[in-house]
Amino acid sequence: MTVQTLHVALNERSYPIYIGGDLSLAEYLLPHIAGHQVMIVSNTVVAPLYLARYRDVLNEAGKTVAECILPDGESYKTLESLNLIFDALMSNRxxxxxxxxxxxxxxxxxxxxxxxxSFQRGVHFVQVPTTLLSQVDSSVGGKTGVNHPLGKNMIGAFKQPKAVLADMMLLGSLPDRELSAGLAEVIKYALIGDEDFLVWLETHMTELVARNPAKLAEAVYRSCAHKARIVAADEHEMGERALLNLGHTFGHAIESYMGYGQWLHGEAVAVGMLMAADLSARLGWIKAHDVVRVRNILRDANLPVNVPDIAPDDFLTLMGQDKKVLEGRLRLVLLKRIGEGVITREFDLQLLMQTLGNKTPGVEVI
Amino acid sequence: MTVQTLHVALNERSYPIYIGGDLSLAEYLLPHIAGHQVMIVSNTVVAPLYLARYRDVLNEAGKTVAECILPDGESYKTLESLNLIFDALMSNRxxxxxxxxxxxxxxxxxxxxxxxxSFQRGVHFVQVPTTLLSQVDSSVGGKTGVNHPLGKNMIGAFKQPKAVLADMMLLGSLPDRELSAGLAEVIKYALIGDEDFLVWLETHMTELVARNPAKLAEAVYRSCAHKARIVAADEHEMGERALLNLGHTFGHAIESYMGYGQWLHGEAVAVGMLMAADLSARLGWIKAHDVVRVRNILRDANLPVNVPDIAPDDFLTLMGQDKKVLEGRLRLVLLKRIGEGVITREFDLQLLMQTLGNKTPGVEVI
Structure with a gap:
């Protein structure tokens, strides 16, 4: 399988994303390891499957390797767990x-x-994402951080890696639900910026769900390329980058209501995108059948397409906690048309409340 | 008293330091407050003395003000205390x-x-340092962070403020020991880069110790100007900026041995600078009477000039924990002459051990 390289252009912090299957670590990993000490941070699910291969290659190359294995799951994305990494770094000097x-x-x-x-105010960082979601989402953009009990990703930093290895081989062990959650983010890139990509996804969704490595690599490449273009233009999320939050304000509210970890992030974003499409249709920007199209591609990716039973007023409160509140005014990412996202504060609250009350968007007539 | 403004030049992150007495908050603080929400972070000693004035001025300007009062002292410079700030930010929305x-x-x-x-990956920051040490040290350079149980300042970020208000009026309540600790850093700038400034300090040390506001302001201005020049040339501490660590590797070892909070940072740095001078003399770079001169200016500033009774081998181990260890080789800041610091790995270990064994540098004949 051919390895594709995507260069994320951020001046002196530019880096490559290598996309392929069974990537050679000698060729793609070792050149990006600075210094002699490597701390592999992993979790209790991934480490038993894949860590040994990375450790062995690094050891053979003469590196000192230490490990920090975190508990698995979003509920452990906390300052306390972060401190385990600092403890490992410090105790290994x-x-x-x-x-x-x-x-x-x-x-x-x-x-x-x-x-x-944060360690010593900044050390080198290399990413080997082992889920489809992290391959298409976290590997571009440099957003890092932890959750606060009162909100997601409230504490963090912008940190660009030296390189990202997106290896389709690692997706073999991914649970079906997590594969679908990754596909939600893939669909997002199509919805906000590339209708041709949406057509491609509609054509190849069956192969993607069946984990065809070449098709997955193509989806990862197109998604990362799309995100890289946006991030390069807006590294610190002052403008266009907010387009990437399509479905996220609705989605965060759902995650917050359900309790983090009940719904996968991608599942919540999927429903959130469908809600954004529903509101866009109510505003007259897209057609009712466009909402059906969004519902169908999400359903084909085995994603949830119905909204949890949250009262509209409660839903709005949950959205009000979101950091996308600027000066107290809610800003949403909606669709001007399929393949064109828009960041807007211009929407009627009544229409928003109708969307929040519709638990089956794309089914009922708007 | 005239207000002097020092511009720290860091491209789009440049900012002013206002140095004076009883600074007008309307003139110097309010223009640098972004948004409507201000979180005043202070401690249990400073807040009762000064916080109300800042809160009132901000409230009168229509800002929403919240407070986070931390326990006082280096021992509370931890991730746990940091989390109190995040809690305050989140609970106040x-x-x-x-x-x-x-x-x-x-x-x-x-x-x-x-x-x-870290909050939301970066919000605005304004500093009102209430100690001489923080006025001359922390107000330039953007180094922020917390300690780890195994090392100081191991977790942090580079973050530039929007403005710094160095108000001599705030030094009125400063304990004598802390004033002296600040003078240690002032003396440091003279030793590493400005012999004329050292002569000025030798001339005016009595007035500085007596807290003459105009003389203190002059010392703060010259110190900050010196640091600002170095930082502008080397924001992320790759080279010249390490000169600012004169006395710090020795000093950190002393702090680490004594337990954080027993010696003030400036006190440890004072003795550390004297040890650096001692080693520089042993290397033949400065004269024995230069070491006496360093001892005398520190003594005149009411700073400690004798080294704690730490066995040389233990001292070296304590130094080995220091982050200035690059690839396992110790790098020190020493003096090529009075007024010229140098970053070097070129020193004889035997001479270093002699320095570590000399508990009264500047007194005994080298």
Whole structure:
């Protein structure tokens, strides 16, 4: 399988994403390891499957390797768990020339990245995302951090990796639900910026769900390329980058209501995107059948398409906690048309309340 | 008293330091407050003395003000205390347009700054340092962070403030020991880069110890100007900036041995600088009477000039924990001459051991 390389252009912090299957670690990992000390941060699910291969290659290359295995799950994405990484770095006497290697999904990547941003005020960072979601989402953009009990991702840093290895082989052990959650983010890129990609996804969704490695690699490449273009133009999320939050304000509210860890992030975003489509249709920007199209592609990716039974007023309160509240005014990402997202404060509250009350968007007539 | 403004030049992150007495908050503080929400971070000693004035001025300007009062002292410079700031921000529903105002010494500034760097991946930050040490040290350079049980300042970020208000009026309540600790850092700038400044300090040390506001302001201005030049050339401490660590490797070892909080940071740095001078003399770079001169200016500033009774081997181990260890080789800041610091790995270990064994540098004949 051909390895594709995507260069994320951020001036002196530019880096490559290698996308392929069974990537050669000698060729794609070792050149990006600075210093002699490598801390592999992983979790209790991923480490038994894949960690030994990375440790062995690094050891053979003469590196000192230590490990920090975190508990698995979003509920452990906390300052307390982050401190376990600092403890491991300090007790192994790691210095500021070390490299932190994240081997895991988004939670591991976010925590390892924040640790790399903060340890001695910044050390090297390399990412090996082991879920589809983290391959298409966390591997571009440099957002790292942990949750606060009162809100997700409230504490963190922007930290760019030295390299990302997106290896389709690692997706073989991914549970079906997590594969689908990753596909939700893939669909997002199509919805906000690329209708051709949506057509491609509609054509190949069966192969993607069946984990065809070449098709998955193509989806990862197109998703990362899309995100990289946006991030390069807006590294610190002042403008266009907020488009990437399509479905996230609705989705965060759902996650918050359900309790983190009940719904996967991608599942909540899927329903959130469908709600954004529903509101966009109520505003007259897209057609009712476009909402059906969004519902269908999500359903084909085995994602949830019905909204949890949250009273509209409660839903709004949950959305009000979101950090996308600027000066007290809610800003949403909606769809001007399929393939064109828009960041807007211009929506009628009544229409929003109708959307919040519709538990089966794309089914009922708007 | 005239207000002097020093501009720290760091491209888009440049900011002013206002140096004076009883600074007008309307003129110097309010223009630098972004957004409507201000979190004043202070400690239990400073808050009762000064916080009300800042809160009132901000309230009168229509800002929403909340407070986070931390326990006082280096021993509380931890991730746990940092989390108190995040708790306060979240429970008061602060958004990403808020400003964090640090009102306190170095510990408050380091923690408030790291919180400002990390909260929502970065919010605005304004510093009002209330100690001489923090006025000359923490107000330039953007170093923020907390300690780890196994090492100082191991977790943090580079975060530049929007403005710094160095108000000599705030030094009136400063304990004598802390004034002297600040003078240690002032003396440091003279030793590493400005012999004329050392002569000025030798001339005016009596007035500085007596807290003459105009003389203190002059010392703060010259110190900050010196640090600002170095930091502007080397923001992320890759080279020249390490000169600012004169006395710190020895000093950290002393702090670590004594237990944080027993010796003030400036006291440990004072003895550390004297040890650096001692080693520089043993290397033949400065004269024995230069070491006496360093001892005398420190003594005139009421600083300790004798080394704690630590066995040389233990001292070296304590130094080995220091983050200035690069690839396992110890790098020290020494003096090529009075007024010229140098970063070097070129020193004889035997001479270093002699320095570590000399508990009264500047007294015994080298």
């Amino acid at each position: 790691f210095n500021r020339d070390c490299t932190i290697l994240a081997l895991g999904g988004g939670v591991v990547g976010d925590m390892a990245g924040f640790a790399a941003a | 602060f958004n990403r347009d808020c400003t964090i105002l640090a009102l306190g010494g170095g510990v408050v500034g380091d923690m408030a700054g790291f919180a400002a760097a």
